[in-house]
Amino acid sequence: MELRGGIRPGGRSARVQASVHAAVGRLLARETRASITIPMIAAEAGVTPSTIYRRWGELQELLSDVAVERFRADTPPADTGSGRGDLEAWAEQYVEEMGSAPGLAMIRDIIAAQSGSGNATRCCTITRAQIEEIGARASARGERFPDTDAVIDGVVGPIMYRILFWESPDAEYGRGLVARLYAGEAG
């Protein structure tokens, strides 16, 4: 999918992409992940399979694209009154969403896409933007707030590793990481 940038909004390409993405969404709610096929999506979206094959190449790529969209659709970080509180709340929610069965499936789809169409990077960018939003609010209040990289390394990375390679942690785990991060920063 290197043509993403070249799609004019409102054109036929955009309409097809939208209806295909929507079709995938509906199917993901209705069918098993493994049972979904490109012809099935094509039928649901009202396009011919070859259109999908030509635009996305393989199922994984399409699923990956749809997954990033869902990743993006998160609500903005809550404002609890302090940077640390915001980060704790955000980490809890992150653990919960990404660690859930649908969240995990989403992440798998994003990572599994062969041509690594930059979808994983896109997720990281979205995550960073959310952290920076919290950080900006904290700065506006005159608080010290850890660097985005430090939050990624101290909170996001460990959470994602547990989810992918061990078992989904609980909200407490997220709070603990934030606590350790603040302990380290302070020293």
Next chain:
Amino acid sequence: MELRGGIRPGGRSARVQASVHAAVGRLLARETRASITIPMIAAEAGVTPSTIYRRWGELQELLSDVAVERFRADTPPADTGSGRGDLEAWAEQYVEEMGSAPGLAMIRDIIAAQSGSGNATRCCTITRAQIEEIGARASARGERFPDTDAVIDGVVGPIMYRILFWESPDAEYGRGLVARLYAGEAG
């Protein structure tokens, strides 16, 4: 693949599994990841495709199994004289191996396997064992050494996150994580 446990060494099952795994290894060296198909592997291994379909179900599962094997095949952690030195050396090597193109492909294959046959968990267990080996040596020398969980959260998680969601970091990054871990432990 829930039959892994039930394979008797030396039996026919074991032989088939070995020749299929070996065939995948040879093909991975010779062909593009995307061009490899089950019939191709079957031909290379000298078995019929249906055997592979019945035992692994889908290509991804088989590739995932082969990938863990390669993950396991790492050399034991070097002994540099101190726990911290060992951990730094280990982190550097981990970054290098996992962040390389073949390493990344391997990890993708492991994570992508639908039925999450426990292969990702297996990797984590292997990683933990290596960390514990370093820790045991450190303890034997009378040094303080961080908890395995702390190393996972402070070093392994962040590295893996960068590799999967951003871009492969360099060896310096690994050393930095170890330094931060020790700084935090000390305080």
Next chain:
DNA sequence: CCTGCAAAAGCAAATGAATTGCTTTTGTGG
């Protein structure tokens, strides 16, 4: 507005992977 052009979508045939019922082989336990 109309017309031409390029890009994308549809169609349909052909290719080849996945699935499955049935048969044969293999190795272990009696």
Next chain:
DNA sequence: CCACAAAAGCAATTCATTTGCTTTTGCAGG
């Protein structure tokens, strides 16, 4: 040595994927 169960082979069938060609679409220039 024999019987039995598990796994592998075989082959026919189904269905996903690929591809050449035709049709539609929407934008640009006249």
